[in-house]
Amino acid sequence: MKYKRILLKLSGEALMGKKQFGIDNDRLMQYANEVKEISDLGVEIGIVVGGGNIFRGVQAEQGGMDRTQGDYMGMLATMINSMALQAALESIGVYSRLQSAIEMKEIAEPFIKRRAVRHLEKGRVVIFGSGTGNPFFTTDSAASLRAIEIDADVILKGTRVNGIYSEDPELNPDAKMYDNLTFSEVFNKDLKVMDMTAFTLCKENNVPIIVFNMNKPGNLKKVVTGENVGTLVEV
Numbered sequence: 001m002k003y004k005r006i007l008l009k010l011s012g013e014a015l016m017g018k019k020q021f022g023i024d025n026d027r028l029m030q031y032a033n034e035v036k037e038i039s040d041l042g043v044e045i046g047i048v049v050g051g052g053n054i055f056r057g058v059q060a061e062q063g064g065m066d067r068t069q070g071d072y073m074g075m076l077a078t079m080i081n082s083m084a085l086q087a088a089l090e091s092i093g094v095y096s097r098l099q100s101a102i103e104m105k106e107i108a109e110p111f112i113k114r115r116a117v118r119h120l121e122k123g124r125v126v127i128f129g130s131g132t133g134n135p136f137f138t139t140d141s142a143a144s145l146r147a148i149e150i151d152a153d154v155i156l157k158g159t160r161v162n163g164i165y166s167e168d169p170e171l172n173p174d175a176k177m178y179d180n181l182t183f184s185e186v187f188n189k190d191l192k193v194m195d196m197t198a199f200t201l202c203k204e205n206n207v208p209i210i211v212f213n214m215n216k217p218g219n220l221k222k223v224v225t226g227e228n229v230g231t232l233v234e235v
């Protein structure tokens with residue numbers, strides 16, 4: 001095993017699968033099974049899920065809504081996804097705990113770092129909902145923050161593309177994929193990995209990032225066992 005403790009960032013949009021909105025059950029179960037596979041190997045897993053399949057604060061602002069209001073709505077969207085993921089994990093026998101950055105104690109534990117770490121040590125998957133609990137931060141920033149707090153060995157950013165490319169591979173099929181990059185190279189080449197806040201948090205705290213295709217079955221296991229999948233960003 002290359003990584004003992006990971007923070008997995010899942011995109012909310014990816015949860016839509018082929019749907020236009022909401023959660024595709026097949027995709028959800030696929031993700032849950034991938035997580036189970038590495039949990040069975042003994043990897044300690046924290047997960048942050050986005051909310052873009054349900055609501056995006058930035059888009060709401062473009063439509064005239066106050067950004068703060070929109071961002072809180074987006075945080076609630078991450079809770080819906082987190083609850084769905086927890087239910088999916090539970091349905092296949094994976095022990096998990098859901099912690100929320102915004103207190104909603106009827107449905108989730110509050111985020112308590114020490115408690116989260118204890119859950120991980122006991123082999124429970126810990127899902128971190130409600131982003132950072134603050135407006136103006138993305139769920140990528142939440143992933144970076146939680147990764148640092150739980151002392152994760154790496155952030156695994158699951159996407160629908162194979163890694164980091166010289167250009168958007170969905171727009172330019174000739175775009176070149178990188179296997180390895182340094183944080184400085186990502187800055188200098190102005191590559192889109194995460195938003196700057198999230199990226200800087202990783203850089204300053206020396207948390208490597210692997211961007212990989214989460215939709216390819218078996219990929220998550222390959223990443224944690226050290227196979228050459230996706231793009232690794234490190235110092």
Ligand code: GTP
Nearest residue numbers: 096097098099104105106107108109110118119122
């Ligand atoms: P250990 O003490 O390590 O055994 O952890 P534990 O999570 O099993 O213990 P605890 O008795 O604290 O929690 C039992 C269940 O209640 C778990 O499913 C928790 O996620 C849940 N739980 C704990 N605190 C809260 C809370 O504030 N709100 C909600 N909704 N659930 C909670």
